[in-house]
Each structure stands twice: as C-alpha cells, then as structure tokens.
Amino acid sequence: MATDWQPTAEIATLRARARLIAALRAFFAERDVFEVETPVLGHGGSSDVHLASLSTQAITPAGRETLWLQTSPEFHMKRLLAAGSGPIFQLARSFRDGEVGRRHNIEFTMLEWYRPGFSLAELIAECDALIRHLLPQDPGPLRQRRYRTLFREALEIDPFSVALDELQRLATKHGGLDMSDSPRDDCLDLLMSLVIEPTLGGEGVDVVVDYPASQAALARRHRDPDDGEWVASRFEIYLAGLELANGYDELTDGDEQSARFAEDNAQRRALGRPEVDVDTRLLAALAHGMPVGSGVALGLDRLLQLALGKQSVAEVMAFATPRC
Secondary structure (H helix, E strand, O other), X not given: OOOOOOOOOOHHHHHHHHHHHHHHHHHHHHOOOEEOOOOOEEOOOOOOOOOOOEEEEEEEOOEEEEEEEOOOOHHHHHHHHHOOOOOEEEEEEEEOOOOOOOOOOOEEEEEEEEEEOOOHHHHHHHHHHHHHHHOOOOOOOEEEEEHHHHHHHHHOOOOOOOOHHHHHHHHHHHHOOOOOOOOHHHHHHHHHHHHHHHHOOOOOEEEEEEEEHHHOOOEOEEEOOOOOOEEEEEXXXXXXXXXXXXXXXXXXXXXXXXXXXXXXXXXXXXXOOOOOOOOHXXXXXXXXXXXXXXXXXXXXXXXXXXXXXXXXXXXXXXXXHHHO
C-alpha cells in the first residue's frame, strides 16, 4: 500500500514546531513588533538573478494577468512600512522554483521582520537573541566575520580584486563543473556555498558582513573602512554550516531600486533567463517615503531543524514538496 500520503514530519515534531512558533510570537510581542499578513501573490516577482520565481495566470478585475508567487514577503511589507506600520514581522509562505533538498523546499516558511530606526548592529543583536530564545542549548558566542577575510583564509584570494579567469578556475575546481564562462558573482557564490559556508557556525553564531557591492540586492551600500571600496550594507547569519538569515540596511531610494531592478533583468536576458515583472507599487511606496531602518529574512524551517535536532527541513514540515 502506498505511504506517500503520510506527512514528512512526525506528529510529535509538528507539536514541537507549534510550541516554538508560539515562543517566537511571544518574543516579538514582548518587543512591540506586531504580526502582519500579506499576499502570497503579487504583480511583481523577485528579479534576483539567483532566484527562480513561480508565476500563474489569474483572472482579475483588470482581466487575465500574470501574478507571481512571492519569494519572500519583502515587497508587501515595505509597502506597509511606507504606510506607517512601524516595526512588523511575518511568518510567510514563500516559494522558490527548483529548490528541493536537505536544506531547501519549493514552498517554505520565511520569518521576516523590519525595524525602522535600527542599525545593522542592533538587528544582528536581535537576530542572535531570537536564535538563542528558540534553541534548546547555548549555540556558543556571536562572532562577526568579514567576507573578504573568509576568502583570504580559505582560498588565499581577495574576492574583490582576483582576476576573473583565476576565479573561474577555482570555481571549476571546487564545483566540479565548467565555470569558465560564468560571471564573477556566480563564481563567488559557488565558492562561498561549497568551500566557506560548511566551515561557518561550528563554534557559535557566525555573522558575515561586508559583501561585494554587486551583491547588495535591496540593501544600501557603504565604503569599506580599510580601502574605501564600496561594499553591501548587509549580513548573513550561519550556524552549524547552515545559512539562517539575510539582513539589510534597507534601501529606501526608489530611483536606485528601479535601476537595480532594470540591471537584474538585463542580467537575466544576458544569461538566457526569463525576465520578471517589476513591482511598481513597491517603487511608488519608496517614492512616497519608507523609514530608514533594517530588516531581515530568516529561514524558519532551517532554524527549527536545528532546534529539534533534525537532519533536513522536510523533517520539520508537515508535507515537503515531494509529498505535497
């Protein structure tokens, strides 16, 4: 008899998941960050060249339209911030095509929150506090690591200045596939994920900062204090070799955001990937004025996987993609 109707998580695990989510909501309630719900569907998708958005055709008052399943609730939540919401959080169903594995699922739960007026340092501290609040034991000290330093230690290269052909050679060597025609950021991403990430978060909570400016996405940029080079005002948090969270000093300039969307779609065309509709309502919200502050997206299923001692995200989901 077929058994693929059964959940991928044990019922006891799902009960433990519910308790942890209740503790998470209490964490934010104590800090006066209120919970919101925003649409799963939107008129714009993520233009990030490294993400594959899912879309559907729907009949709306405007007729038949393309609507995008959101890769995160970011765009809608920023519209709430521009409308004066103040600090907010959301447990959002999010979708990314082709992402299935021990650490990924096409449909997953994103915990995302925004803190108007917060610096990156303040948001890092709050992320660390939340992680410790949900884990059953102390994960160890918080340690801040610079992107450039990690590459120098692990690969003996400066990721900002190494020649592209040398970067492609290293990516080909470590990735086991031909990267000789790949762009710079694709090579860096591969080396980061295969060589550096597995070493992070083994002795505590590692926070990686000062990413290349080309990897700023929806974050501001600032000058590297050592050499004056532009870097992204963002961080990523790792624990036990898992990337848990990605935080930004949020970009509030609508013109700059529009230019980045256009640049993303130009890269998509160059790579033979489909373009994604730009979220014009987000741009309008930024033009209206979004408060300066920081925001972060945290993969809740990954954190729960660590908290409950499981080997994959499927083990903390009722029905992972193969059984949905």
